[in-house]
Amino acid sequence: MIPYYELINRYDKAPGIRIVDTFSGKLIQSDWWRYTSLNGTTSGGMSDEIDGGYELTSTTTGQTSEQIATFRVGGPSQVFNALGSTFICSMKSATVNNALSVMGSRCGFKRDANDTFNVGNFAGVLKNTGNVNYRAYTASNSGSGTNSTETSIYQDTNWHVWKGELNGTSYNLSGDGVQQTTSTTKLPVLNMMPFLYQYGYQPSAGSSTTSFNYYEAWNH
């Protein structure tokens, strides 16, 4: 048998912490992920679809709904190094019965389990209604706002796989296996945790859903 260890690790370098979740089974692993409803009417649960994974859904009409799933909140959750870590996340997002819906989908690393993105340590990928393409998205610890850099991947409703790498001096984001952006300003400096996030605004009807069917993260 080939040791699982040898598939991705070396014997001459002790590996850092790593998590892998394929979002299979009847429930999200609540000893890993903590679901938090931040505003409005929201839900999170496993999808009963082929390749469906875990879904965050907003259904409130006339106001914003948003929710976040973060890693081990309440425990030692901020275990990923802002100066040397990588995440891979497979994500898609869509609205139902409401073309006017405003929605956002985000994933990556974040310092806190809240809806504050512009002053917290954060590195991820962003889909926002109003943008054309997905964007790399970072914030430092200084409260000086965010850095948002456009990728070449259109904001459609298909699955896309994102790989974000923090190496201490830059944040490199790949999408669907292709290098997209390199950010060197407003980078996070404090330890962070994995997060999955969705918000939606449905003026009169419908819903919006962001799905995740793979998340992997490790320290370098």
Place this chain on the structure above:
Amino acid sequence: LESLTYATGTINDRETATADSIYDLLNPTPSAPMKARFVDGFCGDTQDGFVWGTGTYSSSMTGTITMADEVDGGIKFLTGADNYASVWMTFQGEQLNGAESQPTQQPFSPTGSVLISVLKYTTDSALSVFSSAGGGLFGGTNGGRGDQGGAAGNGGVAHQMRGNQTYFNLTTNNAGAYGSTLNTGVEKDTNWHCHKIECKTASAEYTLDGVLVGSRTDNLTPHHLAPQYGVFKYTVAGQCGMQLRYCEAYNT
């Protein structure tokens, strides 16, 4: 590389691993979207409660699913001595005895998925005509119930040991119609084996210990699927048992 455990080639140099993520190992084409995958090595003091639920034919029936305290023992299924005793495990919500149950997540495709199971049967293989044990992929409105997996509204594909058959068997079933007998040519026994089922567009294939031993094209289900394992016992003396130590399912 299709599955984690059965990688046999040299993935990378042992001292200088070249892949830095599980994702890269499992997806030779990085631009391809991730597909559903599930792996369980059945270690620990109980089955993973975030994934598996269990059930029996009725609340009055006896049967157990416990972790085996043995080297390479995995998880152990054992019916009670009651007539019609059965116990099963699937992606269902909770322990349900005699109740309808649908797996809360059926993420695997009926036309493009694989289930790998390493298991052994611990019962006398000649227990009775209708006694059986095995595992497979099932789906539908009541597909989480082991004794209803092939009934109307449900369907699936499974490898099994049946009391009235000499060989390991592959069954397909859909909406109450069964393809129940397939002569694989491999006599059933109580040794550990690697059972692999692949659902394709127009067939279901059964590979045993790395050798293709049969395929079916009848009674293929359109339902999307979830893994399920179970043991069932008819109206004779004795118990029906099985041990499972590896399960991997993925969409192709």
